[in-house]
Amino acid sequence: MKDIQITNLIKKEERRQRDTLMMIPSENYASKDVLKALGTVLSNKYSEGYSGARYYQGNKFIDQIETLAIERAKKLFGVPHVNVQPYSGSPANSAIYFALLKPGDKIMGLMLRPGGHLTHGHPDVTFSGKYFTPVQYDVDINGIIDMESVAKLAKKEKPQIIVVGTTAYPRVFDWKKWRIIADSVGAYLLADISHIAGLIAGGVHPSPVPYADIVMTTTHKTLRGPRGAMILVTDVGLKKDPEMGKKIDRGVFPGLQGGPHDHQTASIAITLYEALSPNFKKYAAQIVANAHVLSKELMSKGLTLTTGGTDNHLMVIDLRPLGLYGNIVAEALEMAGIVTNRNSVPHDENPPFYPSGIRLGTPAVTSRGMKEGEMKRIAGWIVEVIDEVKEYRFKKDKEERKVMLKNFRTEIKRNKRIKEIEKEVKILCSKFPTP
Numbered sequence: 001m002k003d004i005q006i007t008n009l010i011k012k013e014e015r016r017q018r019d020t021l022m023m024i025p026s027e028n029y030a031s032k033d034v035l036k037a038l039g040t041v042l043s044n045k046y047s048e049g050y051s052g053a054r055y056y057q058g059n060k061f062i063d064q065i066e067t068l069a070i071e072r073a074k075k076l077f078g079v080p081h082v083n084v085q086p087y088s089g090s091p092a093n094s095a096i097y098f099a100l101l102k103p104g105d106k107i108m109g110l111m112l113r114p115g116g117h118l119t120h121g122h123p124d125v126t127f128s129g130k131y132f133t134p135v136q137y138d139v140d141i142n143g144i145i146d147m148e149s150v151a152k153l154a155k156k157e158k159p160q161i162i163v164v165g166t167t168a169y170p171r172v173f174d175w176k177k178w179r180i181i182a183d184s185v186g187a188y189l190l191a192d193i194s195h196i197a198g199l200i201a202g203g204v205h206p207s208p209v210p211y212a213d214i215v216m217t218t219t220h221k222t223l224r225g226p227r228g229a230m231i232l233v234t235d236v237g238l239k240k241d242p243e244m245g246k247k248i249d250r251g252v253f254p255g256l257q258g259g260p261h262d263h264q265t266a267s268i269a270i271t272l273y274e275a276l277s278p279n280f281k282k283y284a285a286q287i288v289a290n291a292h293v294l295s296k297e298l299m300s301k302g303l304t305l306t307t308g309g310t311d312n313h314l315m316v317i318d319l320r321p322l323g324l325y326g327n328i329v330a331e332a333l334e335m336a337g338i339v340t341n342r343n344s345v346p347h348d349e350n351p352p353f354y355p356s357g358i359r360l361g362t363p364a365v366t367s368r369g370m371k372e373g374e375m376k377r378i379a380g381w382i383v384e385v386i387d388e389v390k391e392y393r394f395k396k397d398k399e400e401r402k403v404m405l406k407n408f409r410t411e412i413k414r415n416k417r418i419k420e421i422e423k424e425v426k427i428l429c430s431k432f433p434t435p
């Protein structure tokens with residue numbers, strides 16, 4: 001590449017991804033083939049419309065690519081209708097609302113703090129919370145979604161759509177119970193499986209397909225694809241409304257988007273080809289096995305996890321018992337080469353910018369081939385790093401917090417044990433090449 005500045009920055013990012021542990025649960029390493037498709041001439045094409053009905057000439061190969069992606073998604077998830085054009089998860093959810101709701105209709109979703117997503121009706125500042133009427137459910141004292149109170153809230157508020165799916169919830173969803181609640185008020189049931197799509201495809205999390213009307217997933221998390229999303233319409237959805245597939249397609253284009261990203265569509269098709277292989281089942285099972293060991297180890301070393309552990313690919317460390325907060329721990333872990341993200345915990349009293357938790361997961365390290373033994377080592381490092389920063393307590397006062405963070409950043413750079421861990425992490429990473 002002639003642009004040396006960007007080339008160098010890409011190289012640095014490549015090195016960062018290679019030499020550190022990618023433990024943000026929504027991130028992953030896509031395969032080389034998936035990445036290759038993104039850098040092809042498909043990016044040059046305009047294809048507004050759908051296969052066989054485009055607004056531009058020259059789409060005979062693009063039509064075949066999009067049809068292959070759709071057919072593979074139908075096979076992988078067992079659904080009759082798929083749209084592979086959403087640019088990403090947020091526009092996909094927006095397109096679904098646009099297709100099925102009227103402005104002002106009620107969207108019922110999980111609150112942000114226990115792990116809901118902005119597009120699930122987060123009030124005031126988001127499209128879903130401003131143009132629709134948000135109804136938000138919470139988790140109980142143990143961090144678990146309490147289905148009885150959800151049922152009561154649904155009966156009281158009578159939402160038009162119920163969204164089930166989260167960004168930081170470590171437990172399995174009982175889709176049948178959600179269906180019963182949705183039916184009790186005549187609401188659509190949307191399963192947002194963005195985080196767990198790979199686990200569902202790999203058979204290690206129950207599928208919502210027999211129960212939900214519509215399923216949305218991003219393609220870049222546990223599925224290991226490019227950034228993107230898909231909207232699946234189930235038999236249940238089509239039975240309720242035979243036009244639902246058409247409505248969703250029109251909701252995506254022309255409702256919300258213009259031309260599809262054909263390079264992204266080809267890359268999604270390759271992702272689905274990989275997810276249909278028998279190896280993918282082993283991969284999904286290993287993600288969960290790794291998360292199980294990691295969570296057990298962290299808890300056995302004295303850390304508190306929300307809901308007391310995990311059933312899936314992620315876990316959230318609740319730092320409140322230690323008097324710590326997410327920013328300090330996330331930055332210290334990054335210095336040690338362990339990249340996680342700070343996150344709110346259920347009933348968090350801290351503001352979202354200074355939350356009380358750390359969210360971490362196993363999809364990306366599993367893509368590198370790491371197994372239970374490596375998880376035990378990682379848990380040990382995490383506990384050591386937290387121990388090194390245990391004196392940096394949360395300061396409620398803004399000015400005091402600023403001073404404390406400044407001091408922390410200077411001191412942490414000199415911390416000997418963290419520097420040693422960074423080297424140990426790098427050695428471990430060198431034994432597990434990035435895909």
Ligand SMILES: Cc1ncc(COP(=O)(O)O)c(C=O)c1O
Nearest residue numbers: 088089090117165166167194218
């Ligand atoms: C459950 C859920 N839904 C939707 C999204 C939105 O996806 P994107 O970031 O691709 O817009 C995310 C991404 O974090 C998510 O976790």
